[in-house]
Amino acid sequence: MKANEGAAVRGIVWLLLLFVLAAVSAETFGLNDGLVSIYWAPYRIELGLNFAIVLLLAVLLVGFAVIRASTTLIDLPRRAQAWRSSRRELAAQAAFRESLAYFFAARYTRAYRSARRAMSLHESTPELSSDMESLALMQLLAAHSLHRLQDRSRRDAAIERVRSLVANRSESTTIAEGAHLLAIEWALDDRDASRAMQELAVLSPGVGRRTQALRLRLQAARLAREPKEALHTARLLAKHQGFAPLAAQGLLRSLALETIDAGRDFDQVQRIWNDLEPSDRRDPMVAARAVERAAEFGNTAEARLWLRPHWEQCSSYGELERSALAQALVLVLDGLPADWLGLLEAAVESCPQDPMVAYAAGAALIERQLWGRARRLLEFTAGSTKADAATRMKAWRALGHLAEREGDSARAQNCFDEVIKIS
Secondary structure (H helix, E strand, O other): HHHHHHHHHHHHHHHHHHHHHHHHHHHOOOOOOEEEEEEEEOOEEEHHHHHHHEEEEEEHHHHHHHHHHHHHHHHHHHHHHHHHHHHHHHHHHHHHHHHHHHOOOOHHHHHHHHHHHHHHHHHOOHHHHOOOHHHHHHHHHHHHHHHHHOOHHHOOOOHHHHHHHOOHHHHHHHHHHHHHHHHHHHHHHHHHHHHHHHHOOOOHHHHHHHHHHHHHHHHHHHOOHHHHHHHHHHHHHHHHOOHHHOOOOOHHHHHHHHHHHHHOHHHHHHHHHOOOOHHHHHOOHHHHHHHHHHHHHHOOHHHHHHHHHHHHHHOOHHHHHHHHHHHHHHHHHOOOOOHHHHHHHHHHHHHOOOOOHHHHHHHHHHHOOOOHHHHHHHHHHHHHOOHHHHHHHHHHHHHHHHHHHHHOOHHHHHHHHHHHEEE
């Protein structure tokens, strides 16, 4: 409604302007008293003023039309060339879009062919010679298609072509970064850890901190069997929320375990333990693995120091964590000091139904030669259905040895018979 009213007002304004122009023209040209004389010996031409003005305007209009027509005619080849270039550019863009569609549809051979056609059209158009970014993107898509086709030689040649196209061009930095990240991903797919690490080394600090780059670095470190570097990268990813919290916890735990397993002697294990983050050392599974590794190298006293904080809060852990702590403690019982007894009794009281805690406490009491108290805990473990078969066999075996020590051969034989039944 408002649009119609605006159009009506504009029509009225134009009509008023036309009336004003008609009035001014009539006032100006109504009298034809003027005379224009043109002398060209031996001729003389006399024209009325109004006619002379109209004739002059007509000559100007004809001259302007002739000039425009001549300019258009002269410019026709250039316009034809621009039209042909435009058609080639549109065809190249269409081929590139077609290549993208084929690539996402997993039709990689057709994607490569369409990308090659797009590059051919682009290179055959002189006006597009300065647009290296588009050509680099087409080449990158062709290289990615070749990677999917497992044509490594042509893929590597294509990615080098991309790098040469965007080298030393500040406006192509993003394309160069994408090419580097793709090259790293391809190296990981090829299981070539050394090449992946080399590509990661040349990334700029800004690119290296991106989530995708950190994921690739994590994969490369794990492929290269560098658990310490993988753990550091995984921690950065967790800080950048690259994983779900639960997944991050599981990954950090597994990488910490791999890092500890990489130690070849006690000094290395101790150095690895000290280099771990406090959050990793607070993980009972990580502490239990470190203690197991230390026990393998015969250093039980230091290992017990790593384990003690976890036994002080044993009741706050789950069944799996308590089982790992119990198994680790059993490995480092040699020379167990008396101050551990109160700690273990408190753990048994806080977890009265846990057979693994009872078994570890019973084994510790045997180490301290407290046979009667140890028997009660071992009998509970041996008869528990929650304990695994291996732990029950160990408990029955320990009970058998206790019976032998006390001279009760019948009870010892019964204990060993239970071991045979379980096995």
